[in-house]
Amino acid sequence: MKPVKIAMLSLTHGHTRKYFQTLQDSPKLEWVAAHADNDTVRERFCRAVGGVPCYMDEDELFDRHPEIEAVVLASENSKHLSQIEKCAQRGVHILSMKIPTFDMDEYDRMIRLVDEAGLVCQVELELHYNPVIRRIQRLLDEGAIGRLLSMQATNITLSPVWAFPWQGVPELSYGSRIPLAEGDPRFRGGTLCDHPHVFDLIRWLTGSEFEHVNAEVAPNMREDLEVEDLMLVNGKMADGTSFLFDPSWSRLEERLPEPGPGWEIFPKRMEVNITLGGETGTLMADCFGPNVYHNGAPRDRYTVQYTYFDEWIGLIDEFVDCVRHGRTPKINLKWHRQTIEVMNACYESISAGRPMTVN
């Protein structure tokens, strides 16, 4: 199969670095160019990746490289619409970050743009390509625990805001400055905006949609953030499955300007653990393990060193397949819409002080 000529835009998203290796290694891609939003990310890019031209202007990138077939939108959430508009004009396929936008009018505009231009727009929810998730799906399909009754899941991490400041700015992360609740000095745009995965997974695993959702925020761990960092969510799916999610930034971090060794204060920087209770049994899963451990450089702290991160390979495989064969990706804009809706309903629940029915 002919490699897809691809570029990256902005380079400001937290997942940017994860693409560096994948875009270089994948035989299915030809990495043509990159665009950097500012000098800092450009400098980081040039340090990490050699031989790929990096532009400071999106139009210049597209003008100089009309051969580009697809882009990775590695930008803050507030930029996604304008970049999708640009891609639609130029007929460039899109690999979007996990939150296209929280504004549902914008979201619907994105769907129209992509449909009218006949583009592939895949949303990056990499857990779908995680082998533990694949095993869970298989066990459920085989009836290992019978009918599903409940799902509990964590999607907890350290906070990336010190390295990716836009994730702490309501306008850039959530898209607008909306207070969490009356009298609360914090705004939408924090940890919830970083953690859509479990909201997506329960839909995938149950084949059902959200019926209602309830969310509570705790006081912030990081008092100087103006967005939320600790949150709990529970509710029910339309098929009766009860759920409880923790999408918090509850693992404390050193405030590094660039992710790297020594980032962790809490030994484990990220966890997605899932418990599924069924009529005839229970599954408990850690999606990122087993791991190795050390207490060495740079801070001599006990640290969990992850051993397995190849979700991006499966994700790229699917994306290329869709581009080359005109297929629709599993996680496309239309599928993902209800996940975004229910995340908005979580914010509404906090604001209204009650559970929200999800349409």
Place this chain on the structure above:
Amino acid sequence: MSITEEKQALATASKNGLEAAIAGLLTKYSVKPKSEWQLAPNGPGDGPTNCPDASDDTLTLVPGNFCLDAPLDAQSLPLLPWRSERRFIELKQIVDTRTVEPLLMCRFACLTDGESMSLGNILYREFDLAEWLCGSPIERLYATVADERSANVVARLANGIVCSIEAATTLPQGTTMQDRHELIARRGIASDRVVDTQIAQDSIYAFTDSKVSRYTDVDGELFGLDAQEASLIRSAFEALSQPPDLSDTHQSHQHLQDLISLTWESDRLGERLSVEGVSA
């Protein structure tokens, strides 16, 4: 002997053994209880819960969470044995000494096979742990329940701490209880589970010719008893050594039962419900 009779016989043997262990501690530490006492026949591992029907002045000690279906007899003392379990004592100590502080959020989970503890038994225990460890009553909660076998609760305590409780009886029969208690503070996190693990570790794993055996002995004085039995005995011994006000314990018991009722009600109505008399 029928299965029921066999279970009753085992329960009686267990009760006698636990009573003997309590009596041993009383003798060793020269404690003379103020009245006659007995341990309720039903306890952990003995299945469904019922309150003892004491007909005289004998003080009956009963784990509070195994006494949900009937009103407490005036001479019954509902125990909170988990408060005497070493891991919870240490977690409480970590909070009280402000080793982690201030607490912001708690994440509790407890899964059983439904035989050792029902959903109500679990919720009673976890609600008490939440309020005891966090030092504040639950102010409001929202719960979803599936098939009376799984309950997911998010509660806010009067001091602003937010707490989640995952309770389920979906483990296959005979499976050891799996639980986890994590306290998240601005400075530090405390937990009874090792980082990067999902289930409890044991002290000894014996890989022998015939099988793999696991042992977790937690109490030298009560050697041979598991953590739940040891904590029940410790809690009974403490109650006999320093008798609490019975009416206070009954009030606390009622409060925990009310929280369970609120859980069912919240699920039924699909609403967040406030606890009467508790406000921030």
